[in-house]
Amino acid sequence: MKTRTVYILSYSLLLALFLTVPIWAGSYVLEILIIALWLGFLGSCWNIIGGYGGQLSIGHGTFVGIGAYTSSLLFNLYGITPWLGSFAGAILSAAVGLGIGFLCFRFKVRGIYFALITMAIAEIAKLWFEHMELVGSTGGLFLKSVHGPSGPAFFQFETKWPYYLIILGMLVAVLLICFLLERSKMGYYLKAVRGDEDAARCLGVSAFRCKCIAMCISSFLIAFGGTFYAQYRMYIKPDLLMGIHFSVELVIPTVIGGWGTVLGPVLGALLLIPLAEFSRMLTDIIRNTFHTTGLKGFQLIIYGLILIVVIRFMPLGIVGLWSGLRRKKASVKYAKD
């Protein structure tokens, strides 16, 4: 009971700290934090099937894209507010997710094969969108902007802080869902399936059903992230949100943070996004000192190096490192006893 109170207190304090950020931080810090929290959100949604269920989907960009494009098209063509449109996107995305999950799991596509098949589907979806006139092809889609006081009713704000609060709220909500899921029957089933699918099935867990449900929840939730991005940037493009490239990018923070844990995706995103920003700054500094405008892509070289170094020293992820330290401490304690 005591530890529980401590946990609740410290998490509330942390949340309160995050809530105060718009008061003291400039728009630059806010921008980085919005993107970090957004990736944390996407990672947490992916985590439901990828982390807990152990089904490494490299195709979740498709669902982000579906979410973004559905709400944006509904708004641009019919003037439906994205607040509602996002739910339409989420339902559509869940349907597609269920379809993909049903096919893959029915045919028992597992492990690396599942990663490859979702990868291929994601790329096909991206190519399809890039050749569809309705969604603006490769050029992308601009959202109509609403000026004046009715902006907020259409998920459009003049300043950054409302977006920050919204994505913070979305993240907290999804973290709560993950927290509850982890302790539910469903969560234990999923972990059993991840551990050993055949053994789990022998014990009467319907692996097929579990995986389908997890895929459905995951793709439903992640679509909201797509809508958020569309409203935040007011512009979407297939190769920004869909395809292999983004689908991998979305998984990186989660894997670095620790997949299959509640806080892993957020920790990973909060570590990596500032590091990515740091490599951008470093590139700018080098550019300025040598007075060149070249060095295109230099920041990604640094980012790649950072990624390698991080993995080199934390091969089990941030959460793995943390629990590893705790276990070491615990074993020392036992040894003393």
Place this chain on the structure above:
Amino acid sequence: MFIAQAMIDGLLQGGVYALMALGLSLVLGVLRIINLAHGNLVLIGMYTSYYLFALFGIDPYVSMLASAVVGFLLGYIIQWLVLNPITGAPEEMAVLVTLAIGLIIQNLLLTVCGTDYYTVDTSYRLETIMFQGLRVDLPKLLAFLSSLIIVGGFFLFMEKTDIGRTIRAATDNREAALLMGVNVRRIYCLAFGVGTVLATLAGSSISTFIPTSQDAGVLFTMASFVIVIAGGIGSHKGLLLGGLLVGVLEEMGTLLFSGSLKQVMSLGLLVIILLVRPQGLFGKEA
């Protein structure tokens, strides 16, 4: 007629694809690593050949030697420096590392060589042989033949030499090989080196008919994956057929779809194979 022409182009290109995929398959088999940097390693071969041609006028088929040396050293160093230290870590970490390597290579090429498309303008680049009204591009034919020779050489290497045999032993049973006194870490380095050599050699021969640019890496990686899956993981012989199949499919795709949409053909094949026949078209029953 169009179809027959596309078949020929596809088959010739497929030979090089098979060579490319062979490297991926080797690394996948020995190291159990999904190497997402593979396509970018192909680029290393392409750029090596391009620069040797542009600066010294060396023909890509001669510069293959240089390309092989560069590839082997690069692969050996990558494995030794980056991948070996995390052998015990979960697989997906290794995948992320290869992704990071790919990112570094691609952007290094972008930073150093820019976004231009380079062509290796050899004297035979546009030569064709007419055969029964069908056009056979000489560079593609040469690339096809050289790929077959290299693939043959690779099989000989794996069958006849000690290193090849050890690599195969480590593929079949890592623990047993370890117990027999095999220095598994060194074998990993060698295997990644050889895998990279296959990639860079494919790059050198492909540079004679495809423009060299830094953004082609992902395409090569995907094509290699489709071939490995189509041929069946672990089946080197299936790879050849898989390569030819993907080559033909891509050419057919250009007949049916415009622009980049042609990839849908091979990606669709990947999806269908994974659903219906995950052991690959030519693989053994799992």
